[in-house]
Amino acid sequence: MNFFKYILIILFFFFSSISISSEKNINLELKIFKNLRCLICQGQSIYDSQSDFAESMKLVVRQKLxxxxxxxxxxxxxxxxxxxxxxxxxxxNNKTYFLWILPFLMFLFGALLILRKLGVFKK
Amino acid sequence: MILNYIGSYSLLFSLLISAIIFLISIFSIQNKKESIRNLNKLFFFQFFLVLISFLSLIILFVISEFSNTTVFNNSHTNKPLLYKISGTWGNHEGSLILWLMILTFFVFIYFLKSNTRPIRERLFTIVFQEIIIIGFSIFLLKTSNPFNQVIPTPDQGLGLNPILQDPILAIHPPVLYLGYVSTSLIFSSALASLICLNVNREWASFIKNWIFVSWIFLTLGILLGSIWAYYELGWGGFWFWDPVENISLMPWLCLTALLHCTLVLEKRSSLGSWTIILSIVSFTLSVCGTFLVRSGILNSVHTFANDPDRGVYILIFLFFLIFSSLIIYFLYQDKIISNKDHFNFLSKESSILINNWFVMYFLSVVLIGTIYPIFLEVLSNEKISVGPPFFNKLIIPFLIPFLIFMAIGPNLKWIKAKKFKIPIRLSILLFINLVIAFLVLKIFDEVTLKLTLLLTASFYLFFITFKDLIKKEYKNISQTISHFGFSLLILSIILNSFLSKEIITNLKVGDEINFQENIIKFKKIESSFSSNYQSLIGYFEINNKHLFTPEVRIYDQPEVITSEADIKTNLFKDRFLVINLVKDNDYLNVRYQEKPLMIWIWLSTILITIGGSLSFIKKYEK
Amino acid sequence: MKNKYLLTIFIIFFTFCFIILFKGLKNPNTYQPEFNQNRVLSDFTSTEFFSDEKIKLSTIVTDEKYYLINIWASWCIPCRKEHKFLIKLQKQEKIKLIGINYKDKFKNAKNFLNDFENPYQIIFKDKNGIVSIELGAYGVPETFLINKNLQIIKKIIGPINPKTYNEIIEIIK
Known part of the structure; x- marks a missing residue:
C-alpha cells in the first residue's frame, strides 16, 4: 500500500496549492448580468436581452461597480x-428551503434504495 | 374553403375510428378473442385521416388561405415558401395535429412490429394507446381546432415570429415530437405487460427498441434546439436552463435511466418494477411538458399563445394518466416476477443502479427547479426565479463522481466482477488525469478546486472510453460509441465554458478595437431589402483577414428586429460576432466572442445518437 | 398492506400537486414588481431638462406635502393618454409634479411639451434610463406618488386612468 501513500502525499501538495475560493472575478460584470432577470423579456437575463430596460440595467450595474x-x-x-x-x-431562506434541500433528500433516498438492493441491510 | 372542411372532418372521422379500435380491443380482451389481424386497416385509416387533415393545413398555409384562423394568425403572403410550410407546426394548433399524426403513426408501426408479443398484451397496449390518442384528439378538436374560420376573409395574415423563420427550427419540432410521442408507446406497453404479467426479459428486449427510438429522436431534437438557440436566440449560449428547455431535458434524462435499467431486466431479470416506473414516468414527463408549455403557466422565452381552457384540459388529462397508471401499478406490482438476488457491489448491474441513481438526482433537480416557483407562488404568493446558477450549483458537484462511475462501470462484468485487480491501474490513471487537468488549468490560469476535479473526472472518462473505442474488441459497439460521445460532450462543454472570451462594446463605422491579440475593425455598413425584411449588414474585419458580416433584420410582418450573428467555425473554436442597434445613436452595440470547441459539442451529441442507432443495425445483422 | 399505505400517500401527494397546478393556472405568468408601501425612494442626481444643471432630487422635494414623479417620453403613446390627468393634477394644491424624461431626444420632448402643455414643476433628463432603474421603475409611463420624506405612497405602472386619478385625488385631499 506504499503506492497509495505516495499518491496521498502528492495529492495533499496538490490541493494545498489550490486556493479553494479563488473564483476569479475578471468578468464579474458579466456574471452579474447573467444573474439578473430582465423584466421586459421575462424569460431572459439582462445579459441575453437587448430591451431598453436591460440596456439601462447594464449601465446601472456598471455604474455601481x-x-x-x-x-x-x-x-x-x-x-x-x-x-x-x-x-x-x-x-x-425560508421560501427556498425546499428548493435547495429536496434534491439532496431525493439523492439520499436513492442511496437507501440502492443499499437495500445491494443487500447491505440484510443480516 | 373546402380544405377547412376536409381537414376538420377527417379529424372527426379519425376520432371515430380511434373509438372503434378502442371498443374492439376492449371487446376482444373480454371475450378472449385472440384475433386482431383485421385491426391493421383501422390503424392505417386512423393515421391516414390525421395525415389528410395535416396535409390540408399545410396546403392552406402554402396557398395563404386567410379564411383559416391558424393561417391568418401565423402566416403572411411575403413569407418564403419553406416558412409557410414550417409555419404549420410553428404554432399551437398545427403542432398539435403534428403531435397527433405522429401518435397515430407510431401506433400503426407498433401494430406491425409487435407480432412477437402475446396478443393480450398487444390488445392492452392498444387500449392505452387509443385512450391517449382519443384524449389528444378531443383536446385538439375542442380547445384548439386548427380549422376554425375567420369571417370575412382577411386580405393578409399576421405573420410568423421572425425568430422562428429558420431552417433548423423548421425541423426541430417534428424531430422533438417523434421523441416525445414515442414515449407514449413505452408507457402503454409497460402498463400492458404489467397487467399481463409479462414484465420479463423478452419484454425488455422488445421495448428496448422503442426506448432507443424515443431517446435518439429526443437527443436530436434537443440538439437542434440548442444549435438554433446558439446562433439565433442566444448571444453565444446554447443552453439557458429555460423552463421549456428543461422540459425537454426531463424525459431525456428519464429515458437515459430507462435505457440502462432495461438492460438489467434483459440480462438479469431484475429491476422489473423500476423499469415499469421509469416507463410510466417518461411519458408522464412528456405530457407534463406539454401542459407546462401550452398552458402558459410558466414564464419562458418560448411561449405559445395561451388559453387557460387548454391548460385545464391537459392538466386533467395528465392527472388522469398519472392516477390510472398509479393504480394499475399498485394493483399488479406484487406480481412482477423478479430476480430477488442482491447485487454484488462490483458488478455491471450495480454500476447501472448507480447510473440510475445519479440520473434520477439530476432529473429531480431539473424538475424541482422548474416547477418550484409555481408551487411557491400558489402557496405563499411570493415570486422567485430559479435560473442557471441554481442548476449549476446542484448539478456540477454531482457530475464529478457520476463521470468517474461512468468510466468504471461498463468495464465490470454482469453478476460479479471476478478478479478485480483493476483498482490500482484505474487509480493511477485517475491520478495522471488529475495532473493533466491541473496543468491544463494552470496554463490558462483558471485553477479552482471545483474545476480541477471536474476536469479530472471528464478527462478520466474521456481516456477510458477512448481506450475502449480503439481496443477493437467491441462487446457492445453502440454503448462504446455513445459513452465516448458523451465524454467528448462533457469535456467540450467544460473547456468551452471556461475558455470562452468575449467583449461587448459600442463601435462606429471606422472604429477599431483591440481584444486579446485581435484587432476588430468596423469597416462599413450596408442595407439591403428582402421580401419580408430589411437588413443592415455590418462589415467587420478581424486581424485584417477574417471578414464578418453580422446582420440586423427588421421584419415587417410582424414588426420585429432580430440580430443574425456571423459565426466562423473551425475545429478549435468558433468566432462569433453579433451587432445590435442602439436607439437614437449612430454607433452599434457589438459583441465578439471566441468560443473554443463549439463544434465538438454538436459533433459529440451526433456521435451519441449514432451510437444509439447502431444498436438497431447490430440487431439486424444477427 | 404496506402497498396500500404507499398508494394512499402517492394519491394524496398527486392530488396536492393537481390542486396547486390548477390554482397556478389562474395566476398571470408575467411578473410585475410588487408595490412596497413606504419604501423610500433612492435619492438621485440628474440634469435638469432646460438648463442642463445637475440637481439632486432631495433638494427639490422639501416644502410641499406630496410630489408626483412621472416618467414619460415623447415617443410613448400611452403617455399622451395620461397627459390630461397630469394637467388636472397640476392644478391641485398640495402636490407638485416632477417629470422624468426617459430616453428621449431633447427636440422631440420639447415639441411634446409645447403641443400638450407642460404640467411639470421640474423635469429631469434620463438619457440612458439609469434614473428610472434607480427609482425602481421598469418602463414608461410610470408614476410614483411620494411625500417629502421620499416615501412612496402610491405607484402606478402604465398610464394614469380615471380610477387611479381619483385614488390620487383621494390621497392628497
Whole structure:
C-alpha cells in the first residue's frame, strides 16, 4: 500500500496549492448580468436581452461597480427595487428551503434504495 | 374553403375510428378473442385521416388561405415558401395535429412490429394507446381546432415570429415530437405487460427498441434546439436552463435511466418494477411538458399563445394518466416476477443502479427547479426565479463522481466482477488525469478546486472510453460509441465554458478595437431589402483577414428586429460576432466572442445518437 | 398492506400537486414588481431638462406635502393618454409634479411639451434610463406618488386612468 501513500502525499501538495475560493472575478460584470432577470423579456437575463430596460440595467450595474459596490450589495439594491424575482440565483431562506434541500433528500433516498438492493441491510 | 372542411372532418372521422379500435380491443380482451389481424386497416385509416387533415393545413398555409384562423394568425403572403410550410407546426394548433399524426403513426408501426408479443398484451397496449390518442384528439378538436374560420376573409395574415423563420427550427419540432410521442408507446406497453404479467426479459428486449427510438429522436431534437438557440436566440449560449428547455431535458434524462435499467431486466431479470416506473414516468414527463408549455403557466422565452381552457384540459388529462397508471401499478406490482438476488457491489448491474441513481438526482433537480416557483407562488404568493446558477450549483458537484462511475462501470462484468485487480491501474490513471487537468488549468490560469476535479473526472472518462473505442474488441459497439460521445460532450462543454472570451462594446463605422491579440475593425455598413425584411449588414474585419458580416433584420410582418450573428467555425473554436442597434445613436452595440470547441459539442451529441442507432443495425445483422 | 399505505400517500401527494397546478393556472405568468408601501425612494442626481444643471432630487422635494414623479417620453403613446390627468393634477394644491424624461431626444420632448402643455414643476433628463432603474421603475409611463420624506405612497405602472386619478385625488385631499 506504499503506492497509495505516495499518491496521498502528492495529492495533499496538490490541493494545498489550490486556493479553494479563488473564483476569479475578471468578468464579474458579466456574471452579474447573467444573474439578473430582465423584466421586459421575462424569460431572459439582462445579459441575453437587448430591451431598453436591460440596456439601462447594464449601465446601472456598471455604474455601481465603478462606485465600488460589491456583487451582493448590487443584488440587494436591485432586490429592494424589484423584488427577489429579479435574481436568477435563488437565495437560501425560508421560501427556498425546499428548493435547495429536496434534491439532496431525493439523492439520499436513492442511496437507501440502492443499499437495500445491494443487500447491505440484510443480516 | 373546402380544405377547412376536409381537414376538420377527417379529424372527426379519425376520432371515430380511434373509438372503434378502442371498443374492439376492449371487446376482444373480454371475450378472449385472440384475433386482431383485421385491426391493421383501422390503424392505417386512423393515421391516414390525421395525415389528410395535416396535409390540408399545410396546403392552406402554402396557398395563404386567410379564411383559416391558424393561417391568418401565423402566416403572411411575403413569407418564403419553406416558412409557410414550417409555419404549420410553428404554432399551437398545427403542432398539435403534428403531435397527433405522429401518435397515430407510431401506433400503426407498433401494430406491425409487435407480432412477437402475446396478443393480450398487444390488445392492452392498444387500449392505452387509443385512450391517449382519443384524449389528444378531443383536446385538439375542442380547445384548439386548427380549422376554425375567420369571417370575412382577411386580405393578409399576421405573420410568423421572425425568430422562428429558420431552417433548423423548421425541423426541430417534428424531430422533438417523434421523441416525445414515442414515449407514449413505452408507457402503454409497460402498463400492458404489467397487467399481463409479462414484465420479463423478452419484454425488455422488445421495448428496448422503442426506448432507443424515443431517446435518439429526443437527443436530436434537443440538439437542434440548442444549435438554433446558439446562433439565433442566444448571444453565444446554447443552453439557458429555460423552463421549456428543461422540459425537454426531463424525459431525456428519464429515458437515459430507462435505457440502462432495461438492460438489467434483459440480462438479469431484475429491476422489473423500476423499469415499469421509469416507463410510466417518461411519458408522464412528456405530457407534463406539454401542459407546462401550452398552458402558459410558466414564464419562458418560448411561449405559445395561451388559453387557460387548454391548460385545464391537459392538466386533467395528465392527472388522469398519472392516477390510472398509479393504480394499475399498485394493483399488479406484487406480481412482477423478479430476480430477488442482491447485487454484488462490483458488478455491471450495480454500476447501472448507480447510473440510475445519479440520473434520477439530476432529473429531480431539473424538475424541482422548474416547477418550484409555481408551487411557491400558489402557496405563499411570493415570486422567485430559479435560473442557471441554481442548476449549476446542484448539478456540477454531482457530475464529478457520476463521470468517474461512468468510466468504471461498463468495464465490470454482469453478476460479479471476478478478479478485480483493476483498482490500482484505474487509480493511477485517475491520478495522471488529475495532473493533466491541473496543468491544463494552470496554463490558462483558471485553477479552482471545483474545476480541477471536474476536469479530472471528464478527462478520466474521456481516456477510458477512448481506450475502449480503439481496443477493437467491441462487446457492445453502440454503448462504446455513445459513452465516448458523451465524454467528448462533457469535456467540450467544460473547456468551452471556461475558455470562452468575449467583449461587448459600442463601435462606429471606422472604429477599431483591440481584444486579446485581435484587432476588430468596423469597416462599413450596408442595407439591403428582402421580401419580408430589411437588413443592415455590418462589415467587420478581424486581424485584417477574417471578414464578418453580422446582420440586423427588421421584419415587417410582424414588426420585429432580430440580430443574425456571423459565426466562423473551425475545429478549435468558433468566432462569433453579433451587432445590435442602439436607439437614437449612430454607433452599434457589438459583441465578439471566441468560443473554443463549439463544434465538438454538436459533433459529440451526433456521435451519441449514432451510437444509439447502431444498436438497431447490430440487431439486424444477427 | 404496506402497498396500500404507499398508494394512499402517492394519491394524496398527486392530488396536492393537481390542486396547486390548477390554482397556478389562474395566476398571470408575467411578473410585475410588487408595490412596497413606504419604501423610500433612492435619492438621485440628474440634469435638469432646460438648463442642463445637475440637481439632486432631495433638494427639490422639501416644502410641499406630496410630489408626483412621472416618467414619460415623447415617443410613448400611452403617455399622451395620461397627459390630461397630469394637467388636472397640476392644478391641485398640495402636490407638485416632477417629470422624468426617459430616453428621449431633447427636440422631440420639447415639441411634446409645447403641443400638450407642460404640467411639470421640474423635469429631469434620463438619457440612458439609469434614473428610472434607480427609482425602481421598469418602463414608461410610470408614476410614483411620494411625500417629502421620499416615501412612496402610491405607484402606478402604465398610464394614469380615471380610477387611479381619483385614488390620487383621494390621497392628497
Amino acid at each position: 465603478e462606485l465600488g459596490m460589491s456583487e451582493n450589495e448590487i443584488y440587494s439594491f436591485l432586490e429592494d427595487q424589484y423584488g427577489e424575482w429579479i435574481l436568477y440565483d435563488p437565495k437560501f
